[in-house]
Amino acid sequence: MTGWLGRYWRGLAVAVAAVVAIFVGYDALYAAPASRLREQTASALDAAERFNAASDRDVEVREHLRAVAATTLGRDPDLVRHRLRTTLADLAEASGLEGVEVSEHGPEGVSSPAKPRGSLGERLRSHPDFGVFNAEVSGDGSLGACLDTLAAVQAQPWAHRVRSFAIRPEGAQRKRFTLHIAVSTLYLPDLAGDDPPDPAAPELELAGAVASTSPILLPDPAAPPAPANQAPTAAVGPAWNAWRLTGVIESPEGVEVMLTRTDGSEWRTIRPGESLLGAQLVSASGERAVFLIDQSRWVVATGWTLADRVPADSVH
Secondary structure (H helix, E strand, O other), X not given: OHHHHHHHHHHHHHHHHHHXXXXXXXXXXXXXXHHHHHHHHHHHHHHHHHHHHHHHHHHHHXXXXXXXXXXXXXXXXXXXXHHHHHHHHHHHHHOOXXXXXXXXXXXXXXXXXXXXXXXXXXXXXXXXXXXXXXXXXXXXXXXXXHHHHHHHXXXXXXXXXXXXXXXXXXXXXXXXXXXXXXXXXXXOOOOOOOOOOOOOOOOHHHHHHHHHHOOOOOOOOOOOOOOOOOOOOOOOOOOHHHEEEEEEEEEOOEEEEEEEEOOOOOEEEEOOOOEEOOEEEEEEEOOEEEEXXXXXXXXXXXXXXXXXXEEHHHOO
């Protein structure tokens, strides 16, 4: 009996060992490698999807870059300078400006601000992504000629940015004006072609309408004086509602505002620190000017009279 039990327990032990060996072998030889293979397959598929998405974005970016490069003035820097100078001069003279002067400089390397931060971003930003040519054109003529020139420059596909412009009246009658435009054009020599883009025609109808109705212009001379036997009218002193803010001019030389009498008989141009009727100009920007009147600051917008002013602390 004892021998039989011994054989039974030895057989059972062998069976248990076999089961354990099979389980360990299954896990080591199949289950674990299969799990790792599934993880690797999922990771590979995810990487493939990211690569395809990045490839699609890369194609879109390249197409956009080629479209932008088609609006540049070429790949040779000397030829770009020549085209920039001559085109600006031709546009200004064709629009009616006289005494046209053009200057340019560049190209200047520009790095994209969208690059990542940190040491990697610093290394990437140390290498420019594209170049920029900057140019300035100036001349004098009628207000319509100035506006036509500005419209013509802005309409050109290579004028990627008009950095600033200023129109200043010359003389008391404001029949002549001086125009100054600062413009930038991109330089992409690796993508640009040899030929410049076709010139674009500006929308001059709007410029003509603005020139004919601009508050900068003074009205025509008044009617003939009254007969000599008519008693002269007593002079009326200036009042707040007699002066209207008609323009804010910002230029590299600073800022100034133009005020015109509501009857069109007189106009004044003042800079910060100067006064009209005791209203001292403090600052001006966009379409608003800040005046100091009786130790208080007041805001006047373009088209308002000085009587329409509002407290500065009520404007945000």
